[in-house]
Amino acid sequence: xxxxxxxxxxxxxxxxxxxxxxxxxxxxxxxxxxxxxxxxxxxxxxxxxxxxxxxxxxxxxxxxxxxxxxxxxxxxxxxxxxxxxxxxxxxxxxxxxxxxxxxxxxxxxxxxxxxxx
Amino acid sequence: xxxxxxxxxxxxxxxxxxxxxxxxxxxxxxxxxxxxxxxxxxxxxxxxxxxxxxxxxxxxxxxxxxxxxxxxxxxxxxxxxxxxxxxxxxxxxxxxxxxxxxxxxxxxxxxxxxxxxxx
Numbered sequence: 001x002x003x004x005x006x007x008x009x010x011x012x013x014x015x016x017x018x019x020x021x022x023x024x025x026x027x028x029x030x031x032x033x034x035x036x037x038x039x040x041x042x043x044x045x046x047x048x049x050x051x052x053x054x055x056x057x058x059x060x061x062x063x064x065x066x067x068x069x070x071x072x073x074x075x076x077x078x079x080x081x082x083x084x085x086x087x088x089x090x091x092x093x094x095x096x097x098x099x100x101x102x103x104x105x106x107x108x109x110x111x112x113x114x115x116x117x
Numbered sequence: 118x119x120x121x122x123x124x125x126x127x128x129x130x131x132x133x134x135x136x137x138x139x140x141x142x143x144x145x146x147x148x149x150x151x152x153x154x155x156x157x158x159x160x161x162x163x164x165x166x167x168x169x170x171x172x173x174x175x176x177x178x179x180x181x182x183x184x185x186x187x188x189x190x191x192x193x194x195x196x197x198x199x200x201x202x203x204x205x206x207x208x209x210x211x212x213x214x215x216x217x218x219x220x221x222x223x224x225x226x227x228x229x230x231x232x233x234x235x236x
Contacts (some may be wrong), residue, residue: 049223075218104222106212108154108196110160
């Protein structure tokens with residue numbers, strides 16, 4: 001199946017700094033990418049939907065100025081957590097949707113664990 | 118709004134036995150897809166099985182099969198001959214058909230069922 005990568009897999013940053021997470025679709029073009037946040041033993045919470053070349057659509061309650069999403073190409077989307085605080089510590093997962101086909105399959109990255117100290 | 122409910126937070130099964138995970142959903146739409154995803158300890162989400170709502174036949178993938186009851190809005194996952202590697206969190210998910218268009222064709226996840234496999 002299609003592969004989605006995320007970088008870094010783990011990151012530790014100091015409170016007040018910004019951190020960028022990259023999501024790449026390695027062998028297909030993804031017009032749409034999704035960013036999720038997941039707390040331990042909980043479900044995935046959709047943060048935003050990102051379409052290539054346009055502004056991301058954020059879910060209710062997600063601060064768009066804090067979680068900056070850029071989808072500059074059909075294979076790359078980035079999530080930047082600005083002025084990170086300890087409560088932003090979480091597991092972040094991206095997903096890319098392959099356009100066309102019968103089901104518009106959605107493929108998930110391996111996730112990024114963010115720890116803010 | 119569409120919702121997905123998984124009423125079993127945790128389940129346990131003996132190796133080689135069969136286990137069924139429950140999922141119900143609510144929607145007013147007629148065209149949609151249902152999914153089961155597996156999330157092992159590595160946290161990588163893996164698609165287990167997919168069901169198109171317009172298909173009456175239940176989807177199967179090797180040891181994994183579903184019981185799709187459209188009228189009852191039920192979508193259970195059966196794992197046969199359970200293996201230690203099946204131990205994971207399982208998420209049921211709903212997505213409206215892409216023909217509806219718009220930015221709301223997103224996956225809606227249930228809360229998950231943590232499956233333990235006993236040797």
